[in-house]
Amino acid sequence: MLRDRKALLEQEIRKAQSEAANMYLSIVVGGNGDVHSKEYQELKDKISSLNFDLNIVNQLIAQGQK
Secondary structure, three states, X not given: OHHHHHHHHHXXXXXXXXXXXXXXXXXXXXXXXXXXXXXXXXXXXXXXXXXXXXXXXXXXHHOOOO
C-alpha cells in the first residue's frame, strides 16, 4: 500500500513540477505574470506538501512498514 502511495506521489510531483516550470518560464521569459502570483504560490505550496508526504512515506517504508 505504501509503495503504491509513493508511486502516486512521485507522479503527482512530476506533474506539478512540470506545470510550475512552464509557468515560471512564462513569467520570467514572457513577462506574463509574477512569481508572487496567487496561482504560482499555490502550485509551489502543493509541490511542498506532496514532497512532505513523500518524505513521510519513504520514512515509513525504510522502517519496514508495508
